[in-house]
Amino acid sequence: METGEKKEMKQFITFEGIDGSGKSTISKEVYEKLKSEGYDVVLTYEPTDTMIGKYVQQCIKTQSDPFVTAFTFIADRIQHCKQIKEWLDVGKIVLCDRYAESTYSYQGAQLQNQIKNPIKWLQELSEDRIIMPDRTFLFVIQPKESLARIKHRDELVPFERLSFLEKVHTNYLKISKGERFLKLDGTKKIDEIVDICYKDIIQ
Numbered sequence: 198m199e200t201g202e203k204k205e206m207k208q209f210i211t212f213e214g215i216d217g218s219g220k221s222t223i224s225k226e227v228y229e230k231l232k233s234e235g236y237d238v239v240l241t242y243e244p245t246d247t248m249i250g251k252y253v254q255q256c257i258k259t260q261s262d263p264f265v266t267a268f269t270f271i272a273d274r275i276q277h278c279k280q281i282k283e284w285l286d287v288g289k290i291v292l293c294d295r296y297a298e299s300t301y302s303y304q305g306a307q308l309q310n311q312i313k314n315p316i317k318w319l320q321e322l323s324e325d326r327i328i329m330p331d332r333t334f335l336f337v338i339q340p341k342e343s344l345a346r347i348k349h350r351d352e353l354v355p356f357e358r359l360s361f362l363e364k365v366h367t368n369y370l371k372i373s374k375g376e377r378f379l380k381l382d383g384t385k386k387i388d389e390i391v392d393i394c395y396k397d398i399i400q
């Protein structure tokens with residue numbers, strides 16, 4: 198390296214994007230690639246499969262009060278972080294399909310007309326209580342295109358409406374600034390994106 202600076206491998210990586218942006222497919226492939234190369238890696242996701250996570254899924258389906266939904270997503274994450282910390286402490290690479298930026302973008306959109314600056318409010322509520330990722334990949338795709346990809350799914354969640362996803366998309370772009378974020382074109386070939394993510398993680 199020309200600068201002589203030593204780059205460290207990333208350990209906690211999150212995958213973000215609107216529904217249909219490809220993050221679940223890509224996080225799985227990145228996981229498989231790391232595993233096949235001998236890395237000790239875990240793939241996890243939010244909402245989790247715990248009791249709180251299941252309650253969160255109910256909140257989405259029944260279109261609960263947005264404040265209840267927001268608090269429950271954050272509670273699920275705080276609890277999830279205890280498990281993530283255990284994995285990180287023993288040296289595992291942790292990949293997480295959706296994390297904090299999902300709450301800031303989705304619940305930020307839900308709370309848009311209810312409080313002033315909901316994203317800031319949600320960030321302040323959770324940032325000191327969760328683990329900061331080393332890298333967050335944001336898969337960028339136009340909501341119209343992402344909806345076209347997922348319209349065949351049997352059960353679409355209420356968030357998967359164009360007008361709502363447009364707001365979520367805007368929020369994602371607004372908050373994904375700074376060195377932690379790497380924005381990727383979600384319309385590129387999967388193999389190409391997986392390769393970028395893999396190389397970025399192992400440096």
Ligand code: TMP
Binds near residue numbers: 303
């Ligand atoms: P999934 O499709 O990735 O399983 O996520 C289910 C839905 O939950 C998806 O529409 C995004 C939404 N969601 C939030 O609204 N806030 C959050 O914090 C998370 C993690 C997911």
